[in-house]
Amino acid sequence: MFKGILKEQTIQVGIGFVFIVVLLGTFILPEWMSNNFMYGLSRGLAVLGLMILWRTNLVSFGHALYYGFGAYAVAIAQKYLGVTDVFLRILIAIAAAGLLGFVLGFILRRYREIFFAMLSLAFSMVLYGLLAKAEFLGSTDGMSISPSTMFGFELGRFGLFYFIGFVVILSLIFAHAYLRSSLGHLTTAIMDNEIRVEYLGYSVEKAIHIKYVISACLAGGAGGLMAAALGQVDPDSMVLWSVSGELVFVTIMAGLGNILAPFVGAIFFEFIRTYAYEFAPQAWQMIIGGTLLAIIFFLPGGLWSLFQKINPFKKEKK
Amino acid sequence: MATTEILKTTNLQKSFSGIIAAEDINISVKEGEIIGIIGANGAGKTVFVNMITGYLKPTSGSIEFNGKNITGIKPREATHIGVCRSFQVSQVFMSMTVKQNLMIAMSLSKKSGSALLDPIDDDILSKECDKILKQYNIIKQKDFVVSTLSQGMRKLLDIAMAVVGNPKILLLDEPTSGVSVEEKFGIMDIVISALKESGTTVLFVEHDMEIVERYVDRVMAFYQGQIICDAPPKQALKDKKVIQYVLG
Secondary structure, three states: OOOOHHHOHHHHHHHHHHHHHHHHHHHHOOHHHHHHHHHHHHHHHHHHHHHHHHOOOOOOOOOHHHHHHHHHHHHHHHHHHOOOEHHHHHHHHHHHHHHHHHHHHHHHOOOOHHHHHHHHHHHHHHHHHHHHHOHHHOHHHOEEOOOOEEOOEEOHHHHHHHHHHHHHHHHHHHHHHHHHEHHHHHHHHHHHOHHHHHHOOOOHHHHHHHHHHHHHHHHHHHHHHHHHHHOEEOHHHHOOHHHHHHHHHHHHHHOOOOOOHHHHHHHHHHHHHHHHHHHOOOOHHHHHHHHHHHHHHHOOOOHHHHHHHHOOOOOOOO | OOOOEEEEEEEEEEEEOOEEEEEEEEEEEEOOOEEEEEEOOOOOHHHHHHHHOOOOOOOEEEEEEOOEEOOOOOHHHHHHHOEEEEOOOOOOOOOOEHHHHHHHHHHHHHOOHHHHHOEOOOHHHHHHHHHHHHHOOOHHHOOOEHHHOOHHHHHHHHHHHHHOOOOOEEEEEOOOOOOOHHHHHHHHHHHHHHHHHHOOEEEEEOOOHHHHHHHOOEEEEEEOOEEEEEEOHHHHOOOHHHHHHHHO
16 A cells, blocks of 8 residues: 555655644744644644545535544543543544544435535534533533643643644655555546446445545544644534634635645645734634635635646646 | 356336336346347337346346346446446546546456555556557557547447456447447447457447447347347348337
C-alpha cells in the first residue's frame, strides 16, 4: 500500500508544506497567527475527509458529528480514564469516530445526493441534542481539556504543534496511498457510473462504506487535535450544524484538486475569519460569504486551482 | 464445438405491475456457442439479458448456470461466477481515460482483499492492459478521456471491460447500436475473434440482420416477451413468424 510513497511528488511537497507551516508557527510568527496555522492544520484533516467523500459526489452536511465525537472522546477519556497522553488521545479520537462511522455507514451508504447530505446532518443534530442535555458531559458549557503530555511530560504549545504536523503528514501519506490504490480509484468511478462498478464485481455500497469510515476517522482525528489545541470542548463549537457548514465551506473554498488543498484552505479560512472579526465585528459573516462567492465565481476549482495555474504540480491529481 | 450445457432457463417470466415483459422463456445454451437475440423494440430481449445478469429479478422461473441455480443473483455475484455483460448505452467511466477505465476493470477482476490497496498503476497490469487495448484496437486512444470518444470506441471499451473478467458467458446488449455503418463490422470482427479465441460463450442482442447472419451459430427471435424461433441463422431468418413479427 505504501510502496514508494515517499518518492511521490505530492507527499514530498506535502511534507515540505507542513514543515514550513510548523516552522513559521513555532519560531517566526506571533502567537495569534501561529494559532491560526495550528487550528488550520487540525481542521484540515476533517476537510480532507470531506474531500475524499466529495470526490464520489457525496456531500456530508453533518461531518461535525465525527469532528465533535472525536473531540468529546478525548474529553471523556481524560475525565474517566485520566488519559492525557497525546498519542492515546488521537488514537481514541480516531477510533471512536471510526467506530461511529462504521455503524452509521450501514445506513448512509444506501443514500445519495441530498438524502445523504441531510441524513448526515440529522445524525449530527442528534448528537448535538444529546450533548447539550448531558449534564455529566458539561451540557452546553462543555468540558475542559488539560494540557497534553507525551511519555509523562507536558507537551506545551510548540510540542503540540509539532505533533499536529506529524499527524497531518501521516494522514497525507495514508490519504495519498488510498487514493492511488485500486480501491481509491473507485472514488471517481462510483461518481461516474455505479452500475459499471457493480458489474465489475465490486460492491458500490462497500466501497462507499470504506470511504465513509476513512472520512469519519479523519474528522475524528481533527476533533481530537482541536480539543487538545483549544483545551475545551462544547457542543456549539464542535457539533453544531454551523461547524459542519464551515467544513463544507472550506472544502468548496479549497477545491478537490489535491490532498494538500484542504490544509491550505483551512489555514486560509482561519485567517479570513480572524481578519473579518477584527475589521468588521458586526458583519464578519458577510465578509466570509463574500469570499466564498468570489471563489465560486472566479475560482470554481477552489484555491487549489490557483496553485495549479501557477505552480509546476498542476498535472498531478492525487 | 463443446457440447456442455452452460446456461439454461426454465419458464422464465418477468412482469412489471401486471404487464408481462417476458414469458415462458426456455433456452439451453452450449459452451462456446455464439447466439444472436433478435426482435422488435419492446420484444423482451433486454429484459431477458437483464434477468440473466442479475439486473432484474425474474417474477418466476429459474436460471441455471453450469448446473447451478443463479435465479435472482446480484450483478456483482454474476460477474464473480463468470456471467458478464456489456450495455446498450456504454457504461464506462466518462471522466477517466480509456486506460484508467480498463485498469480499474482489470484490478477489480484480478485483485481482492488488501491487494486492492496496492497502487493501481503497477507495471505488470499496465502491460497487460496495453495488450488488451491493442487487441481491441483502441491503444491509440488510451490517454483520451472517454467522454471525447466516438460511440464505437466507447462500445469497444465497454466490451473490453466486460471481457477482462474472463467471463464464461458474455451477454452483449446491442453492441453495434449507435455505431456508424463503417465501424459496425470492424467492431464485431474485433470482438468476435477475441471471444472465439478465448472460447467464451456469447449471447448478443442485435437489430442488424447482416451482423446476425455473419457471426452467430444460432438465432433466438423474441416477440411479445416470448421466443418464437430458435434455430440456425439461415433457417431462422426465413421463418414465417420471424419475417412477420421481427423483420417486418
